[in-house]
Amino acid sequence: MRDVTILGIESSCDETAAAIVRNGQQVLSNLIYSQIDIHRQFGGVVPEVASRKHVETIALVVDQAFKEAALNYSDIDAVAVTNRPGLIGALLVGLSFAKAFAYALGKPLIAVNHLQGHIYSNFLEHPEIEFPAVCLVVSGGHTSLLLMTSPGDYEEIGSTRDDAAGEAFDKVARFLGLGYPGGPAVQKAAEKGQAGVITLPRVFLDRNDYEFSFSGLKTAAMNQWRKIEQGQPGTVYDMAAEFQAALVEVLVEKTISAANQYSARNILIAGGVAANQELRNLMKKRGKEIGVSVYYPSLQLCTDNAAMIAGNAYYSYQKGDFSPLDINAHASLMSW
Amino acid sequence: MELLIYNEEEMNRLGILIAKHLKGDEIIYLSGELGAGKTTLVRGIMRGLNYQDKVTSPTFTLMNLYSSHPPVFHFDFYRLGPGEIEELGLQDYLGRGGISMIEWPEIAGEELPREALQIKIELMADDYDRERRVIITGQGEKYCRLIEELMSDAHFGN
Numbered sequence: 001m002r003d004v005t006i007l008g009i010e011s012s013c014d015e016t017a018a019a020i021v022r023n024g025q026q027v028l029s030n031l032i033y034s035q036i037d038i039h040r041q042f043g044g045v046v047p048e049v050a051s052r053k054h055v056e057t058i059a060l061v062v063d064q065a066f067k068e069a070a071l072n073y074s075d076i077d078a079v080a081v082t083n084r085p086g087l088i089g090a091l092l093v094g095l096s097f098a099k100a101f102a103y104a105l106g107k108p109l110i111a112v113n114h115l116q117g118h119i120y121s122n123f124l125e126h127p128e129i130e131f132p133a134v135c136l137v138v139s140g141g142h143t144s145l146l147l148m149t150s151p152g153d154y155e156e157i158g159s160t161r162d163d164a165a166g167e168a169f170d171k172v173a174r175f176l177g178l179g180y181p182g183g184p185a186v187q188k189a190a191e192k193g194q195a196g197v198i199t200l201p202r203v204f205l206d207r208n209d210y211e212f213s214f215s216g217l218k219t220a221a222m223n224q225w226r227k228i229e230q231g232q233p234g235t236v237y238d239m240a241a242e243f244q245a246a247l248v249e250v251l252v253e254k255t256i257s258a259a260n261q262y263s264a265r266n267i268l269i270a271g272g273v274a275a276n277q278e279l280r281n282l283m284k285k286r287g288k289e290i291g292v293s294v295y296y297p298s299l300q301l302c303t304d305n306a307a308m309i310a311g312n313a314y315y316s317y318q319k320g321d322f323s324p325l326d327i328n329a330h331a332s333l334m335s336w
Numbered sequence: 337m338e339l340l341i342y343n344e345e346e347m348n349r350l351g352i353l354i355a356k357h358l359k360g361d362e363i364i365y366l367s368g369e370l371g372a373g374k375t376t377l378v379r380g381i382m383r384g385l386n387y388q389d390k391v392t393s394p395t396f397t398l399m400n401l402y403s404s405h406p407p408v409f410h411f412d413f414y415r416l417g418p419g420e421i422e423e424l425g426l427q428d429y430l431g432r433g434g435i436s437m438i439e440w441p442e443i444a445g446e447e448l449p450r451e452a453l454q455i456k457i458e459l460m461a462d463d464y465d466r467e468r469r470v471i472i473t474g475q476g477e478k479y480c481r482l483i484e485e486l487m488s489d490a491h492f493g494n
Contacts, residue, residue, distance in 0.1 A: 085397060086397075087397070087398060088398075088399075140396050141396030141397060142396075159390070160392060161390055161392065162375060162392055162393055163392070163393045163395070164392075164393070164396060167393060167395050167396055171370055171395075175370065215371075215375065215376075215393070218370070218371055219371035219464050220464075222370060222371050222464060223371075223463070223464030223465060226462050226463070226464065230462075331397045331398065331399060331401075332397055332400060332401065
């Protein structure tokens with residue numbers, strides 16, 4: 001079979017990234033122009049800064065992706081780009097660039113759902129994953145459980161009703177004065193503390209569905225912290241440990257329960273929060289108990305990257321499922 | 337007008353009450369610190385508009401669009417800095433039909449229209465366990481009238 005080489009472009013949030021992936025598997029180059037230092041000063045992603053930085057860096061990053069892959073522009077078979085969901089200004093930078101690039105080269109354009117890309121990060125490293133698989137996508141903007149019955153075939157079976165898990169991490173980290181990004185900051189603080197010294201609720205909602213809610217946990221953590229500031233005993237380390245434990249337990253138990261119900265052969269974790277060590281460890285342990293293998297991407301593929309976009313686009317390429325050049329970007333998830 | 341709201345269910349009912357009096361082209365500002373209940377109130381208003389889908393925090397996406405009747409644009413400026421609101425294309429949404437609900441409006445400051453319904457949700461003595469004080473004010477004739485309607489229809493016992 002002929003090789004298929006796809007350029008992937010990702011600019012949905014704070015990273016400008018480009019990658020070239022062959023046959024959905026072989027990563028020839030994978031570049032991320034990290035903007036984390038700019039954002040740290042502001043205590044969060046500043047979208048305007050993000051779109052301006054994307055404009056400044058995208059051509060550079062794409063060009064570098066070709067250099068590292070030792071390919072010419074005309075060597076690729078398609079241009080893949082994230083078009084949903086994300087910050088609209090940031091998405092449009094990548095999408096406009098990708099359209100122009102594809103048009104100039106006369107190559108097809110493939111618009112990719114960012115969250116499907118995250119899930120695909122697992123397949124880049126583990127082609128042996130079997131179906132059906134239950135996928136937990138957890139990031140700053142999203143918390144969703146998906147059932148994947150075959151390659152490229154996703155069905156959402158649950159999602160958050162209020163805050164995303166990563167958003168709760170960020171807001172609580174800010175409240176506790178732990179800094180940004182919130183996930184790693186809370187994990188680091190939690191290492192010095194112990195869960196259970198302070199108690200926070202595990203919000204499971206209905207045990208029979210796969211809906212999440214983290215707004216109540218966030219408020220409970222803030223409430224307890226206010227009381228500690230006002231003189232009640234407690235340390236920021238114990239608070240971080242308990243908050244992390246409460247959030248992770250809910251994510252893991254909902255996923256395990258979905259894996260049981262759908263007789264999943266594998267569990268996949270993806271998205272920025274998939275970098276959390278506590279989440280990885282507990283999911284692995286509980287997966288083992290029910291006899292299901294658990295996969296998560298290596299740390300560098302948990303963050304936003306373009307290899308996952310180029311990889312996921314291979315499904316569409318094989319089906320001849322290309323996007324028109326007038327396709328739009330969408331801030332929220334329109335559909336799977 | 338000022339109300340004391342003792343739990344999530346009451347916040348929901350307040351939202352349904354507000355929704356009943358909306359004509360479909362209003363701007364609503366929601367202020368209050370993290371965890372005060374801003375998104376909860378928006379959810380209540382959406383239920384009042386007969387919208388049954390999810391109403392999630394727009395902190396990450398900056399704006400959620402709800403295809404209710406009338407449509408609702410749910411903004412959250414929490415992650416933005418001053419001067420960055422323009423990037424959102426806010427003017428494309430405000431005053432063009434549909435209801436705009438904006439969390440953290442103070443971040444936008446002068447960039448937002450003055451005439452609006454302003455809802456402030458306050459914690460009592462910094463305690464998340466206690467009731468919330470909700471203060472609703474209106475700028476401009478249209479919104480003053482809306483407050484009068486709300487007041488004559490409020491049955492919250494305080």
